[in-house]
Amino acid sequence: MTAIIRLQREPIDVAGEVKKLTAGRKDIGAVVTFTGICRADENGAPITALTLDHYPGMAETEIARHVDEAHTRWPIMAALVIHRHGRILPGEDIVLVATASSHRQAAFAAAEFLMDYLKTRAPFWKQVEAAGASTWVEAKSADDAAAERWSAPTPRHDAAK
Numbered sequence: 001m002t003a004i005i006r007l008q009r010e011p012i013d014v015a016g017e018v019k020k021l022t023a024g025r026k027d028i029g030a031v032v033t034f035t036g037i038c039r040a041d042e043n044g045a046p047i048t049a050l051t052l053d054h055y056p057g058m059a060e061t062e063i064a065r066h067v068d069e070a071h072t073r074w075p076i077m078a079a080l081v082i083h084r085h086g087r088i089l090p091g092e093d094i095v096l097v098a099t100a101s102s103h104r105q106a107a108f109a110a111a112e113f114l115m116d117y118l119k120t121r122a123p124f125w126k127q128v129e130a131a132g133a134s135t136w137v138e139a140k141s142a143d144d145a146a147a148e149r150w151s152a153p154t155p156r157h158d159a160a161k
Contacts, residue, residue: 021080
């Protein structure tokens with residue numbers, strides 16, 4: 001399986017990254033992408049920017065561990081996770097998750113699993129700038145509830161196939 005994990009400050013070229021992920025592949029029948037975008041509000045209040053911080057080295061290792069788990073759970077052929085850090089303005093991309101498989105079901109499930117992990121357990125911290133002040137964002141119970149469904153055992157596919 002091809003796995004690409006990158007943390008960066010620079011904007012994400014979504015189309016270019018997906019094109020690179022699938023270049024020369026004739027075995028892929030489906031690619032599912034999710035792009036998280038910085039909104040101009042947080043819980044209904046206008047914001048100026050988000051600042052995302054991470055634990056270098058640990059973040060990449062933990063994301064890779066979850067990409068491996070996604071590959072164990074579903075027959076994905078490729079996965080891409082690009083997450084930005086630093087100051088991000090409304091309208092800018094924050095994260096790109098792409099999963100590729102022979103069929104759409106595995107690609108959808110793996111992408112959703114990876115995003116639920118990134119929202120709840122990845123070592124990132126989010127600070128919101130609004131009205132001249134900055135505040136750290138607390139974890140949301142709705143995100144935790146969404147991720148909880150993955151704690152139940154998922155039938156594992158045969159990775160050798």
